[in-house]
Structure formats: C-alpha cells, structure tokens
Amino acid sequence: AQTVTQSQPEMSVQEAETVTLSCTYDTSESDYYLFWYKQPPSRQMILVIRQEAYKQQNATENRFSVNFQKAAKSFSLKISDSQLGDAAMYFCASQNNFGNEKLTFGTGTRLTIIP
Amino acid sequence: KAGVTQTPRYLIKTRGQQVTLSCSPISGHRSVSWYQQTPGQGLQFLFEYFSETQRNKGNFPGRFSGRQFSNSRSEMNVSTLELGDSALYLCASRLNVGEETQYFGPGTRLLVL
Numbered sequence: 001a002q003t004v005t006q007s008q009p010e011m012s013v014q015e016a017e018t019v020t021l022s023c024t025y026d027t028s029e030s031d032y033y034l035f036w037y038k039q040p041p042s043r044q045m046i047l048v049i050r051q052e053a054y055k056q057q058n059a060t061e062n063r064f065s066v067n068f069q070k071a072a073k074s075f076s077l078k079i080s081d082s083q084l085g086d087a088a089m090y091f092c093a094s095q096n097n098f099g100n101e102k103l104t105f106g107t108g109t110r111l112t113i114i115p
Numbered sequence: 116k117a118g119v120t121q122t123p124r125y126l127i128k129t130r131g132q133q134v135t136l137s138c139s140p141i142s143g144h145r146s147v148s149w150y151q152q153t154p155g156q157g158l159q160f161l162f163e164y165f166s167e168t169q170r171n172k173g174n175f176p177g178r179f180s181g182r183q184f185s186n187s188r189s190e191m192n193v194s195t196l197e198l199g200d201s202a203l204y205l206c207a208s209r210l211n212v213g214e215e216t217q218y219f220g221p222g223t224r225l226l227v228l
Contacts, residue, residue: 033215035216037219042221043203043221043222043224044219044220044221044222045205045207045219045222046219047216047218050215050216052215091158095215095217097213097215098213100171101163101171101212101215102148102160102163102171102173103150103158103160103207103217104160105157105158106157107157108157
C-alpha cells in the first residue's frame with residue numbers, strides 16, 4: 001500500500017518570496033508517479049506539477065519546481081516569487097504506473113500568502 | 116477543450132435517501148475515477164471506470180456504486196445515505212489507462228441531514 005505524508009498543516013510566505021512544501025511517501029512499487037495538486041477555495045483540484053519516478057531530473061513548471069529524492073522517498077514543492085493567487089491547499093499524491101492507478105493523497109498543506 | 120464537469124454542484128439529502136451524481140469527462144478521455152473528500156478522512160479513492168467496466172475499487176461499503184456509459188460519462192450512486200456520507204465528491208478523468216495524469220472536475224458537495 002502507498003502512503004503519503006505531509007507534515008506541515010499550514011505554511012505562510014510573504015508575497016514574492018520562496019516557500020517549500022514538504023512531502024514524503026512510501027511505496028513498494030518501482031514505477032510510479034508523484035504529483036502536487038492545488039485546491040483553492042473553489043475546491044477545484046488543479047494539477048501543479050508531476051514527476052515520473054524513473055526520471056532523475058527534477059520537474060519544473062514556471063515558478064514551481066520539485067526536489068525529488070527517490071532514495072529518501074521525499075518530494076518537496078518549491079514555489080518561487082509567491083503570488084496572492086498561490087494561496088490554496090496543496091496536496092502531494094502518488095500513483096502506481098500499473099495495476100491500481102489510484103491517486104493516494106497526503107493530508108494537505110494550507111498555504112497563505114502575506115501581502 | 117472543456118474540462119471535467121460534474122452535476123449537480125450542491126445537493127442536500129436526508130438520511131436514508133439515495134443520491135446519484137454525474138460526471139462528464141474531458142472529451143476523448145475514457146477513464147473516470149471518483150474520490151471522496153472529507154475533513155476527517157481526507158481524499159479517498161472510491162472507484163475507477165474504463166470502457167464501461169469498473170477497473171478498480173476503493174475500500175467503501177456496497178452502498179457506493181457507479182457505472183460508466185458508452186460515451187464515457189459516469190455516475191455514482193449512494194444508497195441509504197448516512198450523515199457520514201456528507202462530503203465533496205470529486206470526479207477525475209484521464210485519457211486512457213496508462214496515462215498518468217488525472218484531471219479533476221469542480222466536485223459535488225453533498226450534505227446529508
């Protein structure tokens with residue numbers, strides 16, 4: 001079974017600064033994906049970034065980047081130049097590549113942006 | 116391309132009733148998954164449908180069921196509603212099995228009184 005742990009229930013950052021959200025996971029699979037989803041007050045779950053476990057290179061999407069440490073089973077999200085629109089709940093999730101490809105989510109981190 | 120749509124967006128029911136929620140995936144997407152989100156249990160996988168067949172199922176009682184139609188639209192049904200079924204129900208679609216990324220709809224917020 002997969003488990004995903006987010007140890008920071010809440011984080012805050014000054015607008016334009018950088019913040020890092022932590023995530024650790026556990027899986028017995030060798031082939032899997034990792035995701036960060038954002039859920040603003042509208043409750044729509046929005047994909048932020050994804051990482052294939054077999055790729056050593058960290059994924060980057062504009063101001064969002066990850067630090068993927070496979071041996072440590074760590075998958076943190078870095079948000080650079082934080083904007084007011086980044087305020088949301090952020091969920092880390094894992095998904096097997098084969099078989100039961102359900103998303104397993106962490107408990108989320110609520111990110112507040114301070115103007 | 117239109118995103119995943121879910122209807123209705125809000126629903127109020129009473130205990131013992133049943134409810135049907137609908138999900139229309141992104142055009143061309145053939146896999147639909149359902150998730151329940153509650154403050155206590157977080158986000159939990161309910162089931163996945165592909166080609167009108169249930170492909171995977173989460174750990175939920177038999178009161179929770181679903182189906183998928185030939186146009187990939189999916190419905191989930193909850194019978195004999197309990198107070199604990201109050202939740203946000205999220206539907207997600209992906210192009211095909213083997214495609215890793217699931218795209219979510221806006222959810223249906225169900226309140227059971």
